[in-house]
Amino acid sequence: AQSVAQPEDQVNVAEGNPLTVKCTYSVSGNPYLFWYVQYPNRGLQFLLKYITGDNLVKGSYGFEAEFNKSQTSFHLKKPSALVSDSALYFCAVSGNTNAGKSTFGDGTTLTVKP
Amino acid sequence: GAVVSQHPSRVICKSGTSVKIECRSLDFQATTMFWYRQFPKKSLMLMATSNEGSKATYEQGVEKDKFLINHASLTLSTLTVTSAHPEDSSFYICSASQLVGGYNEQFFGPGTRLTVL
Numbered sequence: 001a002q003s004v005a006q007p008e009d010q011v012n013v014a015e016g017n018p019l020t021v022k023c024t025y026s027v028s029g030n031p032y033l034f035w036y037v038q039y040p041n042r043g044l045q046f047l048l049k050y051i052t053g054d055n056l057v058k059g060s061y062g063f064e065a066e067f068n069k070s071q072t073s074f075h076l077k078k079p080s081a082l083v084s085d086s087a088l089y090f091c092a093v094s095g096n097t098n099a100g101k102s103t104f105g106d107g108t109t110l111t112v113k114p
Numbered sequence: 115g116a117v118v119s120q121h122p123s124r125v126i127c128k129s130g131t132s133v134k135i136e137c138r139s140l141d142f143q144a145t146t147m148f149w150y151r152q153f154p155k156k157s158l159m160l161m162a163t164s165n166e167g168s169k170a171t172y173e174q175g176v177e178k179d180k181f182l183i184n185h186a187s188l189t190l191s192t193l194t195v196t197s198a199h200p201e202d203s204s205f206y207i208c209s210a211s212q213l214v215g216g217y218n219e220q221f222f223g224p225g226t227r228l229t230v231l
């Protein structure tokens with residue numbers, strides 16, 4: 001079975017400060033890891049993914065994430081937060097079976113204050 | 115590429131009626147599609163895996179007679195909420211799976227907001 005944990009329901013940062021949204025995972029075999037963002041009443045928007053290769057992955061809107069195999073983590077980061085980054089963020093993991101069936105974390109609400 | 119659409123984007127219906135939601139992969143063929151349900155400010159709950167030409171695989175606790183899934187072609191899966199009740203009100207999201215660089219990646223639709231009065 002695969003699982004994802006996002007230990008923080010809420011993350012608050014000031015605009016201009018760096019942000020981190022945490023994610024740890026559990027999966028058999030090699031993990032495929034994803035971050036998505038969701039704005040109110042909207043679908044999921046893809047931010048970035050780790051499949052293989054460099055542990056530091058760069059994605060949309062200045063976000064990046066670091067894959068750490070020993071800690072089974074895939075934390076989302078951004079050097080300088082914007083108010084417009086305020087949204088709900090989901091981490092997801094899949095293996096290479098079941099046609100890519102993904103398991104999502106519970107989500108973390110990011111609030112960036114001016 | 116890899117665009118998934120859903121129709122309708124929102125629907126309001128009376129209790130007891132049935133509602134059909136369509137999920138289409140617009141520029142690729144998807145042998146597998148997934149249906150999720152999301153409650154307000156909550157995570158996505160996988161309801162079922164929809165396989166083209168065969169019966170859907172439902173997750174534990176999901177009523178298959180309540181949520182009918184049909185995957186009639188490689189680009190279309192439908193979810194029908196039968197005899198809808200207010201507790202079925204939710205945000206329903208589909209995704210379609212495509213083989214990308216040796217692994218199966220999911221591409222998500224924009225979601226359908228169902229409100230049952």
